[in-house]
Amino acid sequence: xxxxxxxxxxxxxxxxxxxxxxxxxxxxxxxxxxxxxxxxxxxxxxxxxxxxxxxxxxxxxxxxxxxxxxxxxxxxxxxxxxxxxxxxxxxxxxxxxxxxxxxxxxxxxxxxxxxxxxxxxxxxxxxxxxxxxxxxxxxxxxxxxxxxxxxxxxxxxxxxxxxxxxxxxxxxxxxxxxxxxxxxxxxxxxxxxxxxxxxxxxxxxxxxxxxxxxxxxxxxxxxxxxxxxxxxxxxxxxxxxxxxxxxxxxxxxxxxxxxxxxxxxxxxxxxxxxxxxxxxxxxxxxxxxxxxxxxxxxxxxxxxxxxxxxxxxxxxxxxxxxxxxxxxxxxxxxxxxxxxxxxxxxxxxxxxxxxx
Numbered sequence: 001x002x003x004x005x006x007x008x009x010x011x012x013x014x015x016x017x018x019x020x021x022x023x024x025x026x027x028x029x030x031x032x033x034x035x036x037x038x039x040x041x042x043x044x045x046x047x048x049x050x051x052x053x054x055x056x057x058x059x060x061x062x063x064x065x066x067x068x069x070x071x072x073x074x075x076x077x078x079x080x081x082x083x084x085x086x087x088x089x090x091x092x093x094x095x096x097x098x099x100x101x102x103x104x105x106x107x108x109x110x111x112x113x114x115x116x117x118x119x120x121x122x123x124x125x126x127x128x129x130x131x132x133x134x135x136x137x138x139x140x141x142x143x144x145x146x147x148x149x150x151x152x153x154x155x156x157x158x159x160x161x162x163x164x165x166x167x168x169x170x171x172x173x174x175x176x177x178x179x180x181x182x183x184x185x186x187x188x189x190x191x192x193x194x195x196x197x198x199x200x201x202x203x204x205x206x207x208x209x210x211x212x213x214x215x216x217x218x219x220x221x222x223x224x225x226x227x228x229x230x231x232x233x234x235x236x237x238x239x240x241x242x243x244x245x246x247x248x249x250x251x252x253x254x255x256x257x258x259x260x261x262x263x264x265x266x267x268x269x270x271x272x273x274x275x276x277x278x279x280x281x282x283x284x285x286x287x288x289x290x291x292x293x294x295x296x297x298x299x300x301x302x303x304x305x306x307x308x309x310x311x312x313x314x315x316x317x318x319x320x321x322x323x324x325x326x327x328x329x330x331x332x333x334x335x336x337x338x339x340x341x342x343x344x345x346x347x348x349x350x351x352x353x354x355x356x
Contacts, residue, residue: 004047004048004049005046005047005048005049006048007021007022007048009046009048010039010042010043010046010048013042013045013046014038014039014042015038016035016038016039020035020039021039024036024039024040025039025043062117062118062119062120063092063093063094063120064093064094064095064096064117064118064119064120065088065093065094065095065096065119065120065121065122065123065310066095066096066098066111066114066115066117066119066121066122066123067081067084067095067096067097067098067122067123067124068097068098068099068100068107068110068111068114068122068123068124068125069081069097069098069099069100069125070099070100070101070102070125070126070190071099071101071102072097072099074221074252074254075282075283076252076280076282076297076299077125079299079300079303080147080148080299080300080302080303080306081095081097081303082300082303083299083300083301083302083303083304083307084123084303084304084306084307085097085303086303086304087303087304087307087308087311088307088310088311091307091311093120093311096114096117096119098110098113098114102186102188102189102190103189104128104129104130104133104189105130107124107129107130107133108129108130108132108133108136111124111133111136111137112136115136115140119142120142120143120314121142121143121144121145121310121313121314122137122140122142122143122144122145123144123145123147123306123310124144124145124146124147125146125147125148125149126146126147126148126149126190126191126192127146127149127150127151127191128189128190128191134153137153137154138153143155143310143313143314145157145306145309145310145313146158147302147303147306148192148302149161149191149192149195150322150324152321152322155309155313155319155320155321155322155323156321156322156323157302157305157306157309157323157325158302158323158324158325159192159297159302159324159325159327160324161191161192161195161196161199162195162196162198162199162202163199163327164196164199164279164295164297164327165182165195165196165197165198165199165200165203165249165279166199166200166202166203167295167327167329168200168249168277168279168295168329169199169200169203169204169249170203171277171293171329171331171335172247172249172275172277172335173203173207175247175275175335175336175337175338176337176338177246177247177275177337177338178209178246179211179243179244179245179246179247179338180200180204180209180211180215180245180246180247180248180249181211181215181216181217181233181245181247181248181249182197182200182211182215182216182217182248182249182250182251183217183219183225183226183229183230183233183248183249183250183251183255183256183258183259184196184197184216184217184218184219184250184251184255185218185219185220185221185225185251185252185255186218186219186220186221187218193218193251196251196279197216200216200249201216211245212236212240212242214232214233214236214240215233215236215237215245217229217232217233219255221251221252221254221255222254222255222258223254223255223257223258223261224258225254225255225258226250226254226255226256226257226258226259226260226261226262227258227259227261227262227265228258229248229250229255229258229259230248230258230259230262230263231262233245233248234266245274246273246274246275246338246339247274247275247276247277247335247338248274248275248276248277249277249279250276250277250278250279251279252278252279252280252282253278253279253280253281253282253284253285253292253294254282254284255278256276256277256278256279256285256292256294256334257278257282257284257285257288257292259274259276260276260288260290260292260334263276270290270334271290271333271334271335271336272336272339273339275293275334275335275336275338276292276293276334276335277292277293277294277295277334277335278292278293278294278295279294279295279297280294280295280296280297280299281294281295281296281297281330282294285330285332286332289333290332290333290334291332291333291334292332292333292334293329293330293331293332293333293334293335294329294330294332295327295328295329295330296327296328296329296330297325297327298325298326298327301325302325305323305325309323
């Protein structure tokens with residue numbers, strides 16, 4: 001049976017003290033390069049694996065950061081989390097990731113579990129959290145960084161989500177659209193989705209426009225959700241006997257892809273009959289036909305900056321309380337000026353024969 005190498009074994013073979021071995025592994029900058037190379041070579045040769053609990057006790061840290069995100073099922077969170085993990089790993093920290101599926105009680109339980117594991121810091125998404133979690137974080141003595149949205153109670157790295165929707169809406173208005181619908185993500189426990197709806201409404205109001213309440217629908221952030229969202233909007237327009245929308249803004253690019261596919265299925269031309277604008281610049285958005293107009297969000301930058309903020313906080317360096325990241329419009333093939341729309345059958349039935 002193979003016996004695991006001990007710290008003492010590494011020290012004996014390397015010809016140094018156990019304290020030097022410990023420093024070479026945990027604080028390499030404090031050890032001469034030649035000595036460090038010898039220790040590392042012996043560690044490799046003997047297959048020595050440091051005891052994590054002993055190392056944490058010696059350092060007063062576990063070298064781990066907890067990250068709790070709404071879902072592992074969306075590429076946009078995957079991109080930012082990957083950048084977060086890569087940056088932290090370079091600095092010697094391991095990222096522990098958990099998801100709560102937009103359940104605030106579940107998120108609170110996950111945060112407590114990570115805290116009990118001794119994580120050195122936490123990265124959370126958004127500003128919608130259980131009231132007990134806010135109390136917990138206020139009393140916790142370790143760093144916590146919010147991402148995607150901003151809140152004055154904690155250092156935040158995110159976006160102005162209302163302004164994101166405003167940019168998309170202004171793009172369609174400038175093209176000449178006045179009948180615009182929105183297929184949003186579900187806003188409950190999702191401040192990003194809620195703020196984007198608010199930004200859409202506020203922009204229309206600024207231009208003295210409004211839409212029927214049924215033209216703002218909430219669906220899961222999936223392709224199927226986009227299909228269902230467009231069907232719901234068109235059904236509402238048919239029941240009310242009004243002209244259908246000439247454009248749709250979507251809460252993310254998966255929703256926009258679903259809207260596009262459903263429009264094509266029922267014979268609507270994109271963008272001639274229906275312009276579609278998404279949000280987030282999913283890699284799929286530039287590959288489908290027509291390519292989606294969208295708002296590009298630098299999500300990898302978000303992950304890197306959040307990691308840098310966390311590392312600075314752990315080092316005792318003051319960090320920015322608010323870091324708003326820029327975003328840009330990518331105008332592609334799915335948006336264009338509206339074509340002349342033929343009246344619906346319901347509208348024709350309401351008009352005198354002389355006007356038909």
